[in-house]
Amino acid sequence: MSAEYRFNHKHIISIDDFSVADINFILQTAESLKEISTRSIKKVPTLRGKTIINLFFEPSTRTRLSFEVAAKRMSADTFNISASTSSATKGETLIDTAKNLQAMQPDAIIIRHSSSGVPNLLRRHVQASIINAGDGTHQHPSQALLDMMTVREKKGRLDGLKIAIIGDIAHSRVAHSNIMGFSKMGADVHVCGPNTMLPAGLEGMGATRQTSVAKAVFDADVIMALRIQKERQRDPLIPSLREYASVFGINRAMADLAKPDALIMHPGPINRGVEMSPDVADGSQSVILEQVTNGVAVRMALLYLVLGGD
Ligand code: CP
Numbered sequence: 334m335s336a337e338y339r340f341n342h343k344h345i346i347s348i349d350d351f352s353v354a355d356i357n358f359i360l361q362t363a364e365s366l367k368e369i370s371t372r373s374i375k376k377v378p379t380l381r382g383k384t385i386i387n388l389f390f391e392p393s394t395r396t397r398l399s400f401e402v403a404a405k406r407m408s409a410d411t412f413n414i415s416a417s418t419s420s421a422t423k424g425e426t427l428i429d430t431a432k433n434l435q436a437m438q439p440d441a442i443i444i445r446h447s448s449s450g451v452p453n454l455l456r457r458h459v460q461a462s463i464i465n466a467g468d469g470t471h472q473h474p475s476q477a478l479l480d481m482m483t484v485r486e487k488k489g490r491l492d493g494l495k496i497a498i499i500g501d502i503a504h505s506r507v508a509h510s511n512i513m514g515f516s517k518m519g520a521d522v523h524v525c526g527p528n529t530m531l532p533a534g535l536e537g538m539g540a541t542r543q544t545s546v547a548k549a550v551f552d553a554d555v556i557m558a559l560r561i562q563k564e565r566q567r568d569p570l571i572p573s574l575r576e577y578a579s580v581f582g583i584n585r586a587m588a589d590l591a592k593p594d595a596l597i598m599h600p601g602p603i604n605r606g607v608e609m610s611p612d613v614a615d616g617s618q619s620v621i622l623e624q625v626t627n628g629v630a631v632r633m634a635l636l637y638l639v640l641g642g643d
Contacts, residue, residue, distance in 0.1 A: 492519030
């Protein structure tokens, strides 16, 4: 890292906003903060006095909890609010909700929403840092960062690796962030899925579209399977889950086409037996739970960097 480098982002909206130096710095920061979670007393005073609001309009297990764990490990005060328990149910607009949260003077608002672009909209209406915890089909930047951290930790590098991303690419914010992130860091990203789940413009995003899963995973260093995002599809896009699993599911035979030490990844939640067979998800190459562990470290790093912890 050059001596002049400075992390200069108040908000975390999209992987596209980050340079290679930014991504390296976030991962480096996360790697150094990871050790805190292994201590018997898992708490440092770094963000003492900071107020962080988790505003989740869509369900979440990993992202919401790991942002909260990350904030608490650095002594910030955290507050959770979900769509079902907020006054959004009484007709309050999102902007009004955000302005009312701002009136309580938080330092950061972490937002998950079903509409693409909401974090970008909110940052124009509040003074707090906005952190995108997943917006529609657009972006899930902290997921891509934790995925890159996991691969770099295991492989020692990102550049030159073959990354195969299989599944519902069109509706997956994880896919969009990962394609941008891994290709920006010099990896060779190959994608495959049903034609109805592959967006236009993949090449512009830095990915190679493959016509079969076998071609995508052949000699890969990483296989990442994605869930079908049924909640973002108006009409059925595949004939049946059984047919999907037989053509696009990552089973043992498919995983064996990759390098023998290939990493098996999934952002979760997994639909076992659909996008991935249980023996692969739980096998020795799987780093799925290590992704979750690194999620806490990456989110600690993001909060630390945007809130200017000392
Ligand atoms: N990977 C991910 O975003 O999981 P959650 O929906 O449980 O947060």
